[in-house]
Amino acid sequence: MYGPAPPRRKKTGITRSRAGCMSCRLRHKKCDEKKPVCTSCVRLGQPCQQTPSKLAFRTVTFASGTSLSSTEPSMQAPAIWSQGRDPNSATPTARTPKSYNYLSMKKIRDSGQTRFYYDMWEKHCLPALHPALRRLGKQDALPSVLRDAVLALSACQMSRMMPRKKPFDPRGIPGLSFRPDPDHQTVSQEIYGSALSSLASWTNIDHSKGFNVILTAMILLAHVELLMGDFGQFGSHSMGVDRLLTSFTKSTIRPNRPGCELIANWTQARAHNWWLRFHFGTSKFHRDSEPLACPPWLMSVLEEADDSRAVIMTTLCECCRLNSAIFLRQWDMDDVASRHDPVEQISSFHEPGLAISRVEEASLSASSALADQREILDRWHNRLPLSELPIEAFMEAPSSASLVDGTSVDVQPLRFTSHYAAMNYAYYVMSRLLLCAAHAQDFEPHPLDSQEATRQGANYWAFLLMRIAANLDWGECTKLNTFIIGLSGLFLSCAIHSSDNKISLWMQDWLEQRYTTTVLEEGSFPVLQVLQVLRAVLRERREGRVVKAVFTSIEDEGGTGKYGSYNSQHIDSLLVYGYDNATGQKFSHHIAL
Numbered sequence: 001m002y003g004p005a006p007p008r009r010k011k012t013g014i015t016r017s018r019a020g021c022m023s024c025r026l027r028h029k030k031c032d033e034k035k036p037v038c039t040s041c042v043r044l045g046q047p048c049q050q051t052p053s054k055l056a057f058r059t060v061t062f063a064s065g066t067s068l069s070s071t072e073p074s075m076q077a078p079a080i081w082s083q084g085r086d087p088n089s090a091t092p093t094a095r096t097p098k099s100y101n102y103l104s105m106k107k108i109r110d111s112g113q114t115r116f117y118y119d120m121w122e123k124h125c126l127p128a129l130h131p132a133l134r135r136l137g138k139q140d141a142l143p144s145v146l147r148d149a150v151l152a153l154s155a156c157q158m159s160r161m162m163p164r165k166k167p168f169d170p171r172g173i174p175g176l177s178f179r180p181d182p183d184h185q186t187v188s189q190e191i192y193g194s195a196l197s198s199l200a201s202w203t204n205i206d207h208s209k210g211f212n213v214i215l216t217a218m219i220l221l222a223h224v225e226l227l228m229g230d231f232g233q234f235g236s237h238s239m240g241v242d243r244l245l246t247s248f249t250k251s252t253i254r255p256n257r258p259g260c261e262l263i264a265n266w267t268q269a270r271a272h273n274w275w276l277r278f279h280f281g282t283s284k285f286h287r288d289s290e291p292l293a294c295p296p297w298l299m300s301v302l303e304e305a306d307d308s309r310a311v312i313m314t315t316l317c318e319c320c321r322l323n324s325a326i327f328l329r330q331w332d333m334d335d336v337a338s339r340h341d342p343v344e345q346i347s348s349f350h351e352p353g354l355a356i357s358r359v360e361e362a363s364l365s366a367s368s369a370l371a372d373q374r375e376i377l378d379r380w381h382n383r384l385p386l387s388e389l390p391i392e393a394f395m396e397a398p399s400s401a402s403l404v405d406g407t408s409v410d411v412q413p414l415r416f417t418s419h420y421a422a423m424n425y426a427y428y429v430m431s432r433l434l435l436c437a438a439h440a441q442d443f444e445p446h447p448l449d450s451q452e453a454t455r456q457g458a459n460y461w462a463f464l465l466m467r468i469a470a471n472l473d474w475g476e477c478t479k480l481n482t483f484i485i486g487l488s489g490l491f492l493s494c495a496i497h498s499s500d501n502k503i504s505l506w507m508q509d510w511l512e513q514r515y516t517t518t519v520l521e522e523g524s525f526p527v528l529q530v531l532q533v534l535r536a537v538l539r540e541r542r543e544g545r546v547v548k549a550v551f552t553s554i555e556d557e558g559g560t561g562k563y564g565s566y567n568s569q570h571i572d573s574l575l576v577y578g579y580d581n582a583t584g585q586k587f588s589h590h591i592a593l
Helices: 022-026 039-044 105-110 112-128 144-161 182-200 208-228 231-250 257-278 283-288 296-305 308-338 342-349 354-382 419-440 448-471 474-480 487-497 501-515 527-542
Strands: 545-552 573-580 586-592
Touching (some): 022 039, 112 144, 112 474, 144 208, 257 296, 308 354, 308 545, 419 474, 448 487
Antiparallel strands (some): 573 586
16 A cells, blocks of 8 residues: 655765774764765865774684594504604694794794793704704803704704694595694794894804804704705705805814814715705716715814714715716616617727727726725724624625525614614615625626625625614604614615515515504605605516616606605606516616505
8 A cells, every 4th residue: 555665865974984084083073984085184174094903813713623533543643742652542742832923033032932942952853963963052042043043943843743634635645644733834934034034144254153153053954954855945055054164164264173063064964965865866867966975174074073974974875876876877888889789889999999998987987986985984984983883793694595485584683882873884884785786787897706796795784784773763763863864765775776675575564564653754754755666666576677776757856845745756656777687688667656
């Protein structure tokens, strides 16, 4: 009967709200909120100032999700926080600060979080670091650049020790299903930037004390890059340290004993970085790798510091580089020779001695380099104190004839007085094994008896490495090998260069047992990545193909870093070089992981 009532006409055109300008609010007048100036301010000729927005921060807590079932231990985060925990128990948690203020680094330094990270530094970082860094004083006595570097490394180590499950994981592989704790990692990156700023403004290096401070800070930041697997940033620190050492050696000031120990620490860190980068690179990267042999001035500094670990780690890397260089050069020569018929080969060798001179030059160079490394190893071993030698006598490795299928290797532990001495001797044993492997594939022809003796020698050193590993505690390996070459990295190279399948199988089983029950990385390197290559190499051997070298197909410069995972490289296939065990025919092809 009646339609809807017409809308009421507004008595005024004023918009009623509480967001008027400051001038209208002070005069207790209504504001029409026109932009950019309201009508009232235009009429009065006053500036129209808008009301500032009030930002209120609040802490939001979310309900904890459903815990993982204990029936699926492979999908749970490994118990890294405390060694020896039940793998089926819940993921261990640490007493971490409840909240982080990422907007103010001053609050982080002044709050209890600083004390927390210093406690973690003393508990989880110092035992694994070089003795030169263990003498760092209390936090109040340190320069600001060292305080920031210490906190950055401590927070980074905490993030690596507390894996968090990724929200999305299509494959469900434990090694790829977790990422470092994002809160601690963010704090580490924030303080890392502050340390870099302090480092850039530091100019007091005119005396030995200032040199020691700046070198210590650069070493600590380089250790952060080692933990994160960022080889590019480590290279930047390496160039900075090299320039610092060059400028210091040109001056009249000579490093004191603490300075020599810091240089030894840097030499050790550089060898560690090289080892991690070298084993997952292309063949071109292996060919172009520069020598790592210590120059005379560096050797004198290491002797002054009385640092046996820096010497043996550098020697290990140089033996590995020589072995790869000799193998690739011999492979290239055989490949070139196989492309020509006998007539072309004869004519080429009868040209003015070009091919013959290259072969002789390469042979002499390789033989001389191998002899130099043997001399260094002999001198290193002779200078070892009795406290760092094995407690028990050596045993002869079982012969290959006794290692038939269906039998296991009886490995008696080789005991040492400390984990430090055991790892140093493991580096020595691995260096000897690599020299044996390089001697077996160098350019000079050897009788069959000599080749067999060389292979048996390599197996002997591999068996000795197994005995050392049998005595080592895996918990100490994961805790004390963080900033040095890990045992799992030695196993990969040992399995490739030893000819006995039983040795490789024992090493794979040893790693499989420890990987599934405890940690994701050892020696700052993902254990899964080592295991994947070991499985592929043994799969090739079961099919009658012996793998002698492993390379990546694409040069990725070591990957993008381990910022969101425990693997810096995403490798789906590898390029392997080897020969057929039945026919002796050489091959090179890609294998899937």
